[in-house]
Amino acid sequence: MSEQVTSPTEAYPPGAAFIDGRFAEIADAKISVLDWGFLRSDATYDVVHVWKGRFFRLDSHLDRFMASAEKLRMNLPYGRAQIAEILAQLVERTGFEDAYVEMIVTRGVSPTFSRDPRDAINRFIAFAIPFGWILKPEEREKGLAIAVSEIPRIQPESVDPTVKNYHWLDLVMGMFDAYEQGARTCLLSDGQGNVTEGPGFNIFVVKDGKVSTPQRGVLHGITRQASMLLLEELQVPISERPVSLAELHDADEVFATSTAGGVMPVTSIGAHTVATGKPGAITNRLIEAYWAAHTRGDGWSVPVADVSRGQLDLA
């Protein structure tokens, strides 16, 4: 046992981070292995994106993040306006026109090393990295190939899916199942024959011009919410209700929604081809409306520069 033990390759994307009250390089954005955000996955987060220099649905992401922290009984060290400004300053530091901005609060560590989460000092972290895609625009015509895993999503009675969380082992193992079926990513059921969600995305089905998406046991995604608002504007009927796996396979159109790529046509589900195997008409209309909304005001988008007022006194 004399071979040299070497350090694993470490690679970081370009970007900027904010951790422990300071701005930092992405490579320096590290948390203690003792932080309960890691050792108990006791954390919540949110991801807002910036497109062409504007935050998209920032208020909705901040609303959900503040609500999630409260549901987990965590105390954020910064107020909502401070957090918004930290996110904006992060984006300005990167100079990115398009970015993926993540805000996180972890339970932290107990100064007394007790096992009691009430003793912990909660930790706020944020970082901005290049905009990420589940499905790249040039792949949009081809669409997303998904597969339904046998693994059911963690049930909402155990972990509240509306509190955006890192409990992803079911989704990760589902991804391995999907790869074996030749798919790009997975979709999990609720174990009772209904569709839930996939790794980082919500799912919608279209049948006879009507759109449906699961309401229970899923993250109430901001892109999901935006899509429902836009479908209403397009006067396309949309309902939140249980969606069975049978309906998924029988759908005229299927699409997924995520901050990481927006509205994505799903063209195959395992060996099954969705309708013609091409993105559907309603999906395409929604994709158009979704990207058009990125330049709208009234709560839809806001310039990063308008959020960053440069008044936050940071070390």
Place this chain on the structure above:
Amino acid sequence: MSEQVTSPTEAYPPGAAFIDGRFAEIADAKISVLDWGFLRSDATYDVVHVWKGRFFRLDSHLDRFMASAEKLRMNLPYGRAQIAEILAQLVERTGFEDAYVEMIVTRGVSPTFSRDPRDAINRFIAFAIPFGWILKPEEREKGLAIAVSEIPRIQPESVDPTVKNYHWLDLVMGMFDAYEQGARTCLLSDGQGNVTEGPGFNIFVVKDGKVSTPQRGVLHGITRQASMLLLEELQVPISERPVSLAELHDADEVFATSTAGGVMPVTSIGAHTVATGKPGAITNRLIEAYWAAHTRGDGWSVPVADVSRGQLDLA
């Protein structure tokens, strides 16, 4: 918004760590916030303890850790013997006679920043800190006060509980429920009226001289396994089977098992007092046998010095 934003208090226990191929101070044992071990809780771990300079059940912990990594399709950068030696060298660096030694493997990060877990370089981390107790020896007579939370444990179909994991939000929120009931910690059910486990411990009930513990939907704890072996030696009937909440409340004795404290009498469950409210006879006999086993050889315990052969070439 001009107040100074300050860094949260950072406190670390004494100890030693091994991360990215090197030994390090506990305060320097940090992982990137981009590591999927954090962002997806895509990790597995094990904790072995050292008592009076001897590892307890080291082989059992290493067996489970290697098996868990394989189930998650992770590649450990070190072999079993190397890992054992790293753990032993960690303990020697601390000089602790009694220690809590944790080994972890995370999915790591993808050098290409893809979303595919198969692209990630898995990361091995280990650390040794002072021995931790859920129930301190001086509290043993008083026993552990637990409360059953309404939150069901994450079901085994979603996340395999035999792969020791950090999906703890159900347990953490259950702890908040328990505090409100005046208890020290929580016990979760399976949502169908059966007992599962608590934060870091398995549960056993004793009725008419017979001992039972849940088999399904729980971690197969090493202290649980050791307790079953010792009960057999004590010729106390022990069975693994579903244990209902009714049986829990009707038990003559209840005890919990964990590496963090060993065998712990449970004397109250919410407002209910277990039997006389004192540790039971079988529980006390098992506690005696459990600590006596810490000086036994034949797979029960091994001196740290015998594991650390000082031949591992580490930076």
